[in-house]
Amino acid sequence: MDLISLYPTWYEPTVGSGWVVALIATFHVLASHTSVGAAMLFAYLSHKAYREDREDLLDFVKKYGLFLLVFTYVAGSITGPGIWYSTTVASPNGIGALIHSFVWKWATEWVFFVIEVVGVYMIVYLVGRVDKRTHMKISVIFGMASLATMLIIVGILSFMMVPGKEQWFADGGYLNGFYGTNTFAQLGMRMAFMFTMTAVVGGIVIAGIKDPAFKKEMARKLGWLGIISTLIGASMFQWYLTSVPDQALLVMENRLPDYFQSSIMIVLAGTLAYFIITMLRPQMIVQGFAGAMTIIILVAGLWPEETARESMRKPWVAGQYVYSNQVIGKDVPGMDIKSQLPTIEKVGILQAHPFTPDHLKEVNDGNKIQAGEFIAMTYCSNCHSPSETGIRPLHRYFPEGVSQERVAQYVKGVLTTGNIAYMPKMPMLDSEAEALAAYLVLNNDGGQAAVTAAIDTEIEQRERALAEQKAQDTVAAVDLQEGK
Amino acid sequence: MDAQQVAQVTEMMYALRNPAGIPTFPIIFIGLGVLTFALHILFVQLMLGTSAITLYGAFNNNAYWRRLGAAMLEIAKVSVSVAIVVGVAPLLFVQVVYDPHWYTSNVLSADWVIAFIVILILAYWAMYYYYFQNGKNQDKTVQPKSRWSMITSLILMLVVGFIMHSLTSQILHPELWKEWYMQNGKLDYSGTQLHAYNIWRYAFFISMAIPVTGAMLVTYRRFKSVREDADHDYLNWAAEVGKKWIKVGSVISTVLYVAWMATLPETAGNFATSVWGILGGVAVIGYALWAQLRLKGEARFCSYMALPMALVIGLVVAISREMLRYDILNGFFNYNFMDYKIVMDWYSTGLFFLTFAIVGGVVLSYFLTIAWKSGQTVGVYTPGATVNKLGTLSIWIVALWIVQFFVVGFYVWAQ
Numbered sequence: 001m002d003l004i005s006l007y008p009t010w011y012e013p014t015v016g017s018g019w020v021v022a023l024i025a026t027f028h029v030l031a032s033h034t035s036v037g038a039a040m041l042f043a044y045l046s047h048k049a050y051r052e053d054r055e056d057l058l059d060f061v062k063k064y065g066l067f068l069l070v071f072t073y074v075a076g077s078i079t080g081p082g083i084w085y086s087t088t089v090a091s092p093n094g095i096g097a098l099i100h101s102f103v104w105k106w107a108t109e110w111v112f113f114v115i116e117v118v119g120v121y122m123i124v125y126l127v128g129r130v131d132k133r134t135h136m137k138i139s140v141i142f143g144m145a146s147l148a149t150m151l152i153i154v155g156i157l158s159f160m161m162v163p164g165k166e167q168w169f170a171d172g173g174y175l176n177g178f179y180g181t182n183t184f185a186q187l188g189m190r191m192a193f194m195f196t197m198t199a200v201v202g203g204i205v206i207a208g209i210k211d212p213a214f215k216k217e218m219a220r221k222l223g224w225l226g227i228i229s230t231l232i233g234a235s236m237f238q239w240y241l242t243s244v245p246d247q248a249l250l251v252m253e254n255r256l257p258d259y260f261q262s263s264i265m266i267v268l269a270g271t272l273a274y275f276i277i278t279m280l281r282p283q284m285i286v287q288g289f290a291g292a293m294t295i296i297i298l299v300a301g302l303w304p305e306e307t308a309r310e311s312m313r314k315p316w317v318a319g320q321y322v323y324s325n326q327v328i329g330k331d332v333p334g335m336d337i338k339s340q341l342p343t344i345e346k347v348g349i350l351q352a353h354p355f356t357p358d359h360l361k362e363v364n365d366g367n368k369i370q371a372g373e374f375i376a377m378t379y380c381s382n383c384h385s386p387s388e389t390g391i392r393p394l395h396r397y398f399p400e401g402v403s404q405e406r407v408a409q410y411v412k413g414v415l416t417t418g419n420i421a422y423m424p425k426m427p428m429l430d431s432e433a434e435a436l437a438a439y440l441v442l443n444n445d446g447g448q449a450a451v452t453a454a455i456d457t458e459i460e461q462r463e464r465a466l467a468e469q470k471a472q473d474t475v476a477a478v479d480l481q482e483g484k
Numbered sequence: 485m486d487a488q489q490v491a492q493v494t495e496m497m498y499a500l501r502n503p504a505g506i507p508t509f510p511i512i513f514i515g516l517g518v519l520t521f522a523l524h525i526l527f528v529q530l531m532l533g534t535s536a537i538t539l540y541g542a543f544n545n546n547a548y549w550r551r552l553g554a555a556m557l558e559i560a561k562v563s564v565s566v567a568i569v570v571g572v573a574p575l576l577f578v579q580v581v582y583d584p585h586w587y588t589s590n591v592l593s594a595d596w597v598i599a600f601i602v603i604l605i606l607a608y609w610a611m612y613y614y615y616f617q618n619g620k621n622q623d624k625t626v627q628p629k630s631r632w633s634m635i636t637s638l639i640l641m642l643v644v645g646f647i648m649h650s651l652t653s654q655i656l657h658p659e660l661w662k663e664w665y666m667q668n669g670k671l672d673y674s675g676t677q678l679h680a681y682n683i684w685r686y687a688f689f690i691s692m693a694i695p696v697t698g699a700m701l702v703t704y705r706r707f708k709s710v711r712e713d714a715d716h717d718y719l720n721w722a723a724e725v726g727k728k729w730i731k732v733g734s735v736i737s738t739v740l741y742v743a744w745m746a747t748l749p750e751t752a753g754n755f756a757t758s759v760w761g762i763l764g765g766v767a768v769i770g771y772a773l774w775a776q777l778r779l780k781g782e783a784r785f786c787s788y789m790a791l792p793m794a795l796v797i798g799l800v801v802a803i804s805r806e807m808l809r810y811d812i813l814n815g816f817f818n819y820n821f822m823d824y825k826i827v828m829d830w831y832s833t834g835l836f837f838l839t840f841a842i843v844g845g846v847v848l849s850y851f852l853t854i855a856w857k858s859g860q861t862v863g864v865y866t867p868g869a870t871v872n873k874l875g876t877l878s879i880w881i882v883a884l885w886i887v888q889f890f891v892v893g894f895y896v897w898a899q
Contacts, residue, residue, distance in 0.1 A: 003495065003496065003499035004499065005499060005500050005501060005502065005503060006500075007500065007587050007588055007591050008588065008591045008592055008661075008665050008673075009591070009673050010591050010594035010673060010674075010675045011673035011674065012594075012595075012674075012675075017594075020598060024598075024601065070609070070612050073565070074565075074605065074608045074609065074612070075605055077565065077568050077569060078568060078601055078604050078605050078608070079601060079605075080572070081568070081571070081572050081575055081601075082601035084575065084579075085590070085597045085598065085600065085601055086597075086598060086601075088579070088586070088587055088590045088591070088597065089590050089591050089594035089597050089598070089675065090594075092583075092587040092590075092591060093502070095579075096502040096504075096579070096583055096587065097502065097504055099502075099576070099579055099580060099583070100502045100504035100505065100506060100507075100580065100583075101504055101507075102832070103506070103507060103513075103576060103577075103580050104507060104508075104829070104832035104833055104835065104836040105832060105836075106576050107516075107573065107576060107836045107840075108832075108835060108836045108839045108840075110569075110572055110573055110576070111836075111839050111840050111843060111844045112839075112843075113569055113572065114569055114570070114844065114848070115843075115844070115847050115848065115851070117565050117566065117569045118848065118851050118852075118855075119851065121562060121565070122851060122854065122855060126854070126855075126858055128864065129858050129861075129864060129865060130854060130858050130864065130865050130866070130867075131864060131865070131866040131867075133872075134854060134865075134866070134867055134872075134875065137872075137875040137876070137878070137879060138851070138854065138875075140879055141847055141850075141851075141875075141878050141879055141882055144879070144882040144883060144886060145847070145882055147886065148882065148885060148886060148889070151886065151889050164896070164897075165896065165899070172827060173829065174507065174829045174831055174832040175831060175892070175896045176896070178893075178896075179892070179893045179896040179897050180896075180897060181897065183893070183897075184893070184897065328503060335503075335504050335505070335827055336503075336505070336825070336827065337503045337504060338503070354496040354499050354500060355496075355661070355662060355665055357662065357665075357666055357671065370670075370671070373671070374671060377671075377673055381673075455670060459669045459670065462669075463669070
């Protein structure tokens with residue numbers, strides 16, 4: 001059997017499937033990290049409320065909790081499976097690799113997730129309906145359960161960059177895949193970041209506090225939390241960079257824009273400045289300002305980090321063995337996983353793909369553009385949009401008027417051999433390389449309109465040929481009946 | 485379809501399996517998938533039914549319906565949350581053993597898969613908007629404001645239900661996947677279409693909201709009736725509505741179930757008249773009979789049994805549903821989920837079951853006890869020594885779990 005595990009391709013022409021995943025993931029990280037950080041803050045405040053017999057702290061917990069319930073729990077709990085949904089359609093083998101290795105870890109997280117959801121309702125709705133000691137206990141359990149969800153997911157996230165231990169490739173095993181330097185560095189970084197987010201989002205709740213003294217107290221508490229966690233987070237990021245593969249650093253140096261480092265520094269300085277200002281002048285924290293700063297600081301802080309992580313792991317999408325184009329590009333003896341490259345080299349990508357239509361299994365003059373488009377969608381579209389817009393559009397990589405021979409030479413010399421560090425090796429038969437080149441040139445020169453017109457012509461010719469063939473067969477059958 | 489076509493489809497499904505295999509026996513994933521689906525669909529049905537009551541109450545001038553609508557809104561909000569969180573589990577398990585089917589179905593309708601997320605968030609926020617507009621009303625009999633937002637919420641919930649129904653229906657048609665990938669002779673990469681549905685199947689699962697919500701009303705009466713400030717006339721009225729809903733709703737659902745069975749694809753063979761096919765329908769109509777026999781008069785104990793019984797009925801239907809899937813994929817296409825490659829991992833398997841039983845069991849017992857008791861108490865609830873100890877134990881258990889995470893992690897890291 002020469003078929004490999006490749007699914008149909010989903011192609012979103014406006015922004016590209018990669019951006020759809022990124023948008024949902026960023027939103028989810030925003031909501032979920034804030035939830036975890038706030039859960040631990042609630043535990044602390046409820047404990048303090050119990051010890052010092054204070055109603056105002058519990059009232060703050062209730063207000064912040066209700067805010068979280070509506071905005072981050074609702075959105076966070078939906079965008080959580082939403083990440084599965086978006087990666088399922090954009091990168092099925094990428095998410096499949098994670099699910100199949102870590103299904104029980106996700107199931108374990110689910111237990112804590114159930115505790116979390118029940119817990120947040122109880123924290124919000126039981127203020128004043130149960131005694132402070134019980135509320136404190138619920139908050140502590142809730143805070144720790146939230147932390148557990150973070151602990152669990154971070155090992156899976158770090159596997160996307162690199163399996164925890166090198167021996168996972170040779171020996172397999174869940175523990176080798178889950179735990180490693182990258183796991184703990186990322187854990188430290190994310191924990192720090194989630195407290196920063198908690199402090200920033202908390203500003204929205206602080207804005208609603210009427211009593212100036214209490215407002216000042218909470219602004220200071222959250223301000224210190226924000227300053228300390230931001231500084232720790234920055235140092236954790238440096239540690240994180242030492243735990244990624246050399247290849248990832250190389251990609252980061254070459255592929256991330258020049259302004260990346262400086263923009264990170266600006267975000268860092270801006271965040272610290274915000275906390276210092278709000279600590280000194282808490283009266284500045286009003287709803288609109290705090291809300292705007294939340295969006296600015298969190299998105300500006302989160303987006304570059306998530307983008308960097310996504311770019312750095314190229315050409316892989318999971319575990320350093322699944323390429324971003326969904327092909328398995330490396331043997332993993334410990335899991336009895338074989339690279340799919342030899343199969344593709346032997347039969348070609350069109351024969352190896354389970355969803356190749358029968359009439360495209362072999363390239364000929366009547367299906368070249370369709371075959372080329374199919375190959376581009378399979379091999380390229382995860383990282384390069386074939387349309388005008390979207391993620392790293394293909395047309396930007398070829399000069400106008402480039403010849404088909406030149407592109408074919410590039411495909412055969414560079415892509416099929418895997419000669420670019422951050423791009424997967426993409427084996428193709430010569431006929432397939434020619435088809436891809438023909439498609440790329442057409443897409444480059446005429447865009448999607450030219451491609452669509454060419455494909456329509458190919459389909460028309462094929463249908464005509466089929467109709468003629470059918471007519472000839474009918475005539476032959478009649479002749480046979482009449483004994484001619 | 486001839487034998488060669490069937491063989492090609494089967495070969496494709498096997499090729500799509502994930503080469504990493506699965507970390508324990510497939511039947512365990514299927515079992516957990518069925519169980520958690522039954523729980524998930526119960527809360528989905530509760531969410532729909534209680535939302536419908538909220539709306540009916542909002543448009544009805546009767547004071548009891550108004551009060552009931554306001555009370556059911558509280559249950560609807562929590563039910564959406566629980567339905568989502570419980571729904572994560574079957575979503576996880578289906579992509580472990582049915583990954584070729586689930587992933588293909590989703591990719592072919594990708595725009596709808598993404599829309600699902602957005603629509604569900606909007607539906608949930610619309611419900612909260614209605615709550616914030618009316619939740620603080622002390623008098624629950626006044627006409628609520630912003631009724632449009634509750635209508636919007638319910639409609640959007642039904643839309644996401646239909647998307648999910650369609651995705652699961654597409655799983656059952658591997659013979660059509662390649663055809664769906666081609667539209668008018670061209671490959672269609674857009675994922676803009678939902679390709680399969682069975683309106684009777686969808687209507688059946690939605691209609692089960694009627695008896696399930698009936699069970700909730702009966703339980704509501706029982707739960708609230710022990711409070712010192714209980715209005716027994718109102719609660720008894722609500723329970724009578726609930727009993728009627730269980731009986732009438734079960735009959736409606738049974739009719740729709742039969743319609744679903746009558747419209748199964750040819751690939752399902754004789755499933756409709758098989759033991760599993762019949763059992764699902766018998767269970768649903770059996771709920772009406774159970775209610776007729778066991779919910780007479782006061783029926784105090786059996787009032788609390790109404791919801792667990794609804795779960796049992798749902799579980800039987802979930803098993804039938806799974807058997808239908810197995811019947812089509814295995815019976816017709818010879819795709820056997822039981823022969824998935826196993827790369828056994830005892831550690832993570834054991835950790836999950838221990839966490840589920842010990843951490844989940846103890847903590848949720850504590851949480852639900854507190855929620856239950858405080859709901860039945862007028863004023864502030866202060867737990868006794870036993871419940872307090874359960875709380876302390878819960879804290880220690882979760883703390884120990886976190887400690888083991890780091891101990892095992894640092895040990896592996898240091899190796």
